Amino acid sequence: MPLVRFLLDAVRAMFRGGRAYWMWLGALALIIAIGLVAYAVQLRDGLVVTGMSDQVSWGFYIANFAFLVGIAAAAVLLVIPAYVFHRKDVKAVVLLGEALAVAAVITAMLFVTVDIGRPDRLWHMLPGIGIFNFPTSMLAWDVVVLSGYLLLNLALLLYVHYSHYRDREPNLALYFPVVVVAMFWAISIHTVTAFLFSANSARPFWNVALLAPRFIATAFVAGPALIILVLQVVRSTTRYPVSPSVIDMLALIMTVALQISLFFVGAELFTDFYNESTHAASMRYLYFGLDGLNALQPFIWTALALNIAAVVILTLNPLRRRMALLNAACVMAFIGIWLEKGMGLVVPGFVPTPLGEVFEYSPTALELAVSAGIWAIGALVFTLLAKASIAVELGDVRYREPRGTTAGLGAEIPARASRVS
Amino acid sequence: MSEPAAPTPSESGIDHYRRRFLKRLGEVGAAGCATGMAGPAQGAWGGSTFQDALGSFFQQQYQRMTPEEIDAALRRIERRAKRERGVEITCEDTRPIPGVVFGYALNISKCKGYRDCVHACVKENNLGRDSQVQYIRVLEMEQGTANLERSEHYYDPATVPVAGKYYLPVQCMQCDNPPCVKACPVKATWKEPDGIVVVDYNWCIGCRYCMTACPYWARHFNWTEPKIPPEELNRNTNYLGNRPRPKGVVEKCHFCTQRTRKGRQPACMEACPTGARIFGNLLDPDSEIRYVLANKKVFRLKEELGTEPKFWYFTD
Numbered sequence: 154m155p156l157v158r159f160l161l162d163a164v165r166a167m168f169r170g171g172r173a174y175w176m177w178l179g180a181l182a183l184i185i186a187i188g189l190v191a192y193a194v195q196l197r198d199g200l201v202v203t204g205m206s207d208q209v210s211w212g213f214y215i216a217n218f219a220f221l222v223g224i225a226a227a228a229v230l231l232v233i234p235a236y237v238f239h240r241k242d243v244k245a246v247v248l249l250g251e252a253l254a255v256a257a258v259i260t261a262m263l264f265v266t267v268d269i270g271r272p273d274r275l276w277h278m279l280p281g282i283g284i285f286n287f288p289t290s291m292l293a294w295d296v297v298v299l300s301g302y303l304l305l306n307l308a309l310l311l312y313v314h315y316s317h318y319r320d321r322e323p324n325l326a327l328y329f330p331v332v333v334v335a336m337f338w339a340i341s342i343h344t345v346t347a348f349l350f351s352a353n354s355a356r357p358f359w360n361v362a363l364l365a366p367r368f369i370a371t372a373f374v375a376g377p378a379l380i381i382l383v384l385q386v387v388r389s390t391t392r393y394p395v396s397p398s399v400i401d402m403l404a405l406i407m408t409v410a411l412q413i414s415l416f417f418v419g420a421e422l423f424t425d426f427y428n429e430s431t432h433a434a435s436m437r438y439l440y441f442g443l444d445g446l447n448a449l450q451p452f453i454w455t456a457l458a459l460n461i462a463a464v465v466i467l468t469l470n471p472l473r474r475r476m477a478l479l480n481a482a483c484v485m486a487f488i489g490i491w492l493e494k495g496m497g498l499v500v501p502g503f504v505p506t507p508l509g510e511v512f513e514y515s516p517t518a519l520e521l522a523v524s525a526g527i528w529a530i531g532a533l534v535f536t537l538l539a540k541a542s543i544a545v546e547l548g549d550v551r552y553r554e555p556r557g558t559t560a561g562l563g564a565e566i567p568a569r570a571s572r573v574s
Numbered sequence: 575m576s577e578p579a580a581p582t583p584s585e586s587g588i589d590h591y592r593r594r595f596l597k598r599l600g601e602v603g604a605a606g607c608a609t610g611m612a613g614p615a616q617g618a619w620g621g622s623t624f625q626d627a628l629g630s631f632f633q634q635q636y637q638r639m640t641p642e643e644i645d646a647a648l649r650r651i652e653r654r655a656k657r658e659r660g661v662e663i664t665c666e667d668t669r670p671i672p673g674v675v676f677g678y679a680l681n682i683s684k685c686k687g688y689r690d691c692v693h694a695c696v697k698e699n700n701l702g703r704d705s706q707v708q709y710i711r712v713l714e715m716e717q718g719t720a721n722l723e724r725s726e727h728y729y730d731p732a733t734v735p736v737a738g739k740y741y742l743p744v745q746c747m748q749c750d751n752p753p754c755v756k757a758c759p760v761k762a763t764w765k766e767p768d769g770i771v772v773v774d775y776n777w778c779i780g781c782r783y784c785m786t787a788c789p790y791w792a793r794h795f796n797w798t799e800p801k802i803p804p805e806e807l808n809r810n811t812n813y814l815g816n817r818p819r820p821k822g823v824v825e826k827c828h829f830c831t832q833r834t835r836k837g838r839q840p841a842c843m844e845a846c847p848t849g850a851r852i853f854g855n856l857l858d859p860d861s862e863i864r865y866v867l868a869n870k871k872v873f874r875l876k877e878e879l880g881t882e883p884k885f886w887y888f889t890d
Contacts, residue, residue: 199821200780201797207707210785210795270780270795270822273631277760277779284635284761284777292759292783354879355753355789434723507876508711508744508791509722 155552159318162552166544167537173390174540181533188526191519192267200270203520208512209503213520214268216495217527220375221261222346223368223494225302227376228254229339230406231399236332242396246384248313248546251306252538253380254339258303260531267523291349298342305335310538314545319552343368356502358435367417368494373410374460375490377403378483383535385480393543404479408467411486415464418457418493438511439501448513449504453497459489622657626650635761636774636814644813647776651817659804659818668812668835670768676829676884677769677856678840679866680743683890684850687712687734687741694845695745698830699816700808702800709827710745710842711791745842746771746792746827747875747883754784754793763824769856769884770829772814778823785824789876790883796821829853856884 170178195202205212231250234243266272277283278296287293309331316323347365354360381403388395422440425433439449463486466472466479473479505511516524544550622630629650634643644667651665692710701707713725717738725742735741752771755763762777763784785793799821811817815831830840834853838844843851854863866872870888877883 199796199798205797207785207791207794207797210782265781268781270782270824271778274777274779277635277762277777284638286759286761289756290759290783292757292781296759349783352757353753353787355787431721431723502786505723506791507722507789508713508727509725510727510791 155319156315158552159315162318162550163314163541163545166541166550169544170540177536178533181529181536184529185526185533188523188529191522191526194519195267195523196272200268202517204514204517206512206514208506208510209500209514211268211499211503212514213496213516213524214264216499217524218261218264218268219346219350219368219499220491220495221257221264221531222299222343223372223490224376224379225254225257225261226339226343226369226372227380228257228306229336230373230377230403231380232332232336232339234402236329237336240402242398243402246395246399248310248542249384249387249539250380251310252542253383253535254306255303255310255538256531256535258299258306258342259534260527262299262303263527263530264524267527291345291352294345295342295349298338298345302335302338302342305331305338309335310542314542317545318550340369343372350498350502353502355507356435357432358502359498361421363417363421367414367421370410370414370417371490371494374407374414374486375494377407377410378487378490381407381483382480382487387539387543391543392547400479404467404473407483407486408464408473411460411464411467414490415460434505435501438504439497443505444511446511446513448515449496449500452492456489456492456497459485460493463489622650622654626653630776633776635777637761637764648813651811651813655807655818659802659807661804661807661809663807663809663811663817665817666812666832668815668831670766670770671835671837672767673855673857675767675769675856676748676834677854677863677867677886678748678829678884679852679863679870679872679886679888681850681852681890682740682742682887684848685712685741685743686848687714687729687736687739688847690845690847691743691842691851694841695827697806698808698833698841699828700800700802700811700818702796702798702802702819703806704801705796705798707794707796707800707825709792709794710743713742713744714739715742742887743842744790744792744875745885746829747790747881747885748827748829750882750884751880753787753789753879753881757783757787759783766814768835770831771826772828772831773823773825774814775817775819775823775825780822780824782824789879789881793824793826795824 203212203214228250231243231247234240235247236244266275269275278285278293280287285293285296287297309328312328313323344365347368350356350359351361351364381400384395384400387393422436425436429437434443437443438446439453441447442450463482466482467486473482500514504513541550629646633639633647636644639647648665648667652663655661655663655665689712692708692712695701695709696703699709701709711727713722713727714729714736715725717740726739729736729739748765748769748771750765750769752765755765755771758778759781760777760779762779763771763773765771780795782795785795796819800819802818807818808816810832812832812835815828819825830838830842834840840851840853843853852862852866854861856863856867858864866888867886872886872888874883874886
């Protein structure tokens with residue numbers, strides 16, 4: 154079975170590496186272990202171990218979820234140039250982008266799972282034996298689009314890599330339709346996630362039509378920022394060729410997206426504050442505090458400062474061209490968007506409560522430990538997928554007809570023609 | 575109103591298959607229990623026997639259960655209360671009364687902010703004492719404004735009412751167009767034929783999306799196992815109402831289904847010393863609530879959201 158051999162060879166490639174690679178895997182495993190212990194405590198005692206309350210009933214977990222769906226969607230920024238505009242340089246790294254999407258979707262789904270009070274009852278969602286409130290519930294929509302996106306990307310990754318493993322060109326007629334679906338699907342996952350929030354007329358802070366466009370714009374900032382940084386790590390730690398033109402393209406997209414998303418922020422601030430109504434209370438709480446309570450103020454002003462600094466670097470050509478400054482802008486924008494779209498979006502929706510109570514939330518250490526564990530799982534999934542992908546694409550792992558004693562040594566054969574150059 | 579919301583099992587193919595599948599799983603579990611786990615396993619399985627734990631794990635959503643399955647579920651709840659709390663409770667499946675849709679009206683000129691309704695509700699509905707969940711929140715409002723953001727939730731003066739303040743009790747409005755029901759991804763909450771929005775605590779997955787959707791902050795989550803002193807436990811319980819709840823699920827005011835569906839008043843109304851609360855059948859033209867709606871200047875909270883609350887406020 155070549156497919157089984159492919160999977161075995163891929164797994165073998167995932168766990169072959171130097172000292173630094175193993176230290177990285179070990180560090181991730183350690184963080185995951187700590188996260189698991191923290192989650193076990195949460196399962197035993199209930200969600201009371203988090204900082205959440207009836208007042209602020211979603212917190213850090215859902216904040217990370219919203220952010221990560223954006224990262225997953227941003228893979229489309231490699232898919233479109235690679236497959237629609239036939240950019241060879243982008244096509245060379247598009248599989249890494251898809252691997253990142255897979256890792257991000259899995260991470261996002263894990264964040265929802267740990268937020269659920271009764272994970273033992275998740276089967277209640279399965280159509281047939283359970284009840285799936287589709288299409289009425291936006292949460293049901295989110296489950297559909299996220300699992301669909303995961304499957305689409307996994308299928309693409311599997312098919313293209315398997316073809317390369319067998320030294321064949323993947324059949325474009327077969328997978329291009331999937332690519333097209335995946336493109337629209339990428340936009341849909343983040344739109345639906347935005348609708349999950351904006352659907353709530355009980356929460357004026359989210360109940361705005363601008364939320365979905367804002368989600369897409371910020372996703373196209375944080376996503377490329379992460380991809381730019383990851384591609385540089387790949388370039389410096391492997392023989393995998395990453396063309397500078399890809400990074401230039403992503404930096405340009407990120408620049409425009411950040412300009413647009415800052416414009417959106419301004420538009421919301423104007424609308425809320427020019428004639429300040431009670432609907433602006435959450436916004437006031439976020440930026441200035443309410444009743445002397447202002448836990449989110451540092452988050453949002455830090456986010457704003459980071460995003461403005463990043464947009465200055467990105468907008469000025471001479472600055473953006475300098476790799477060190479570009480990297481600084483990527484880090485700043487990634488953290489800035491994470492703060493703005495995570496804590497800065499989810500928590501103020503609950504403050505004040507629909508009955509006007511101002512009650513603050515901040516994550517507990519346990520909540521942070523669980524979250525760190527989930528992020529580490531995401532990093533681990535991406536690392537392993539990328540490792541296998543690079544091994545296949547460089548030709549380090551190739552299918553060999555099983556012939557007596559050489560059987561099973563496929564992975565050991567030295568590199569042949571590399572897929573990428 | 576025709577028949578009460580009987581869980582008429584749809585005899586579709588899938589449904590039939592599902593039931594057989596689950597039944598078989600139950601049998602396998604029961605067999606395993608008989609051989610390996612003779613006698614109740616105290617402490618393990620969340621304070622249940624293995625068989626009961628398995629039974630409630632595979633329990634279907636209320637509306638999809640057959641009468642026999644509902645009966646088995648009720649007995650499990652009673653056994654669990656006995657085993658965990660040492661209290662004999664009765665748990666019934668109290669059905670809605672045909673031809674009845676409940677509504678509530680509250681006279682804010684009479685409310686003095688005593689919170690007797692709050693405390694009666696806590697006792698009647700077996701709310702967790704340590705978690706301090708309360709279905710009713712009485713807001714102390716400033717005279718001259720109806721802005722909820724200027725209300726005081728935790729007022730605690732030596733005596734009420736305080737001059738310059740008025741009191742606005744808020745609880746589940748039993749919306750006719752409930753956003754929480756739309757939000758639920760597994761249909762663990764729904765509107766009953768008598769207009770009451772209920773939760774199947776055995777079906778809720780605890781995602782709390784309904785809490786996000788509710789404009790009245792009427793839904794509460796069991797962040798931990800709700801604790802009630804055994805002697806304070808109200809032993810007359812029903813499935814969709816005041817039975818003891820597990821941790822990790824959402825609960826809310828259900829207009830005391832265990833009382834009102836048997837013709838009694840909700841506990842909050844019975845407890846109110848000022849007669850501010852009027853509860854009744856909206857379909858009965860001679861009911862007191864219909865008189866209030868026809869003759870008083872009533873208003874509803876956040877009517878602009880289109881949720882059609884069945885809870886009105888009025889003044890003398």
